[in-house]
Amino acid sequence: MKLKHALAIASILTMGLAGTAAAEVDAKAAQALAKAEKCTKCHDVEKDKKGPSFKSLAAKYKGKADAVATMTKFLQTGPNDHAAISKGDEAAIKNLAAWILAQ
Numbered sequence: 001m002k003l004k005h006a007l008a009i010a011s012i013l014t015m016g017l018a019g020t021a022a023a024e025v026d027a028k029a030a031q032a033l034a035k036a037e038k039c040t041k042c043h044d045v046e047k048d049k050k051g052p053s054f055k056s057l058a059a060k061y062k063g064k065a066d067a068v069a070t071m072t073k074f075l076q077t078g079p080n081d082h083a084a085i086s087k088g089d090e091a092a093i094k095n096l097a098a099w100i101l102a103q
């Protein structure tokens with residue numbers, strides 16, 4: 001009985017931690033990936049360059065529940081002559097999308 005109880009608490013704690021980790025954005029990793037992929041050649045956080053600023057993209061996607069998923073797919077497939085990301089696994093690309101959306 002006691003052990004069961006402890007296990008239940010442990011699993012709740014693990015779930016809680018995983019939830020926090022998923023919601024947290026690793027800004028440093030995102031910026032490093034954006035730089036490595038030369039996104040910053042066309043995108044700036046504040047200003048529109050060749051591409052729209054990350055701030056304006058965050059505003060465009062604001063309130064959309066599937067924003068991270070949509071942007072991750074955009075970055076993986078690179079439609080409309082937009083180059084797809086060549087490095088990084090799905091988690092890293094998702095992190096970049098979440099970071100852009102947090103600007």
Ligand code: HEC
Pocket residue numbers: 034037038039040041042043050051052057071074075079080082083084085096100
């Ligand atoms: C050669 C210039 C160029 C580079 C390099 C570039 N972009 Fe873009 N990006 C654009 C332009 C232009 C648009 C607007 C047209 C469009 O949506 O395709 C855009 C649009 C976007 C969008 C908006 C998509 C939407 O749904 O509205 C995102 C997000 C984005 N870029 C992220 C990135 C990231 C991340 C990188 C690096 C992997 C990157 N871009 C590299 C020019 C560029």
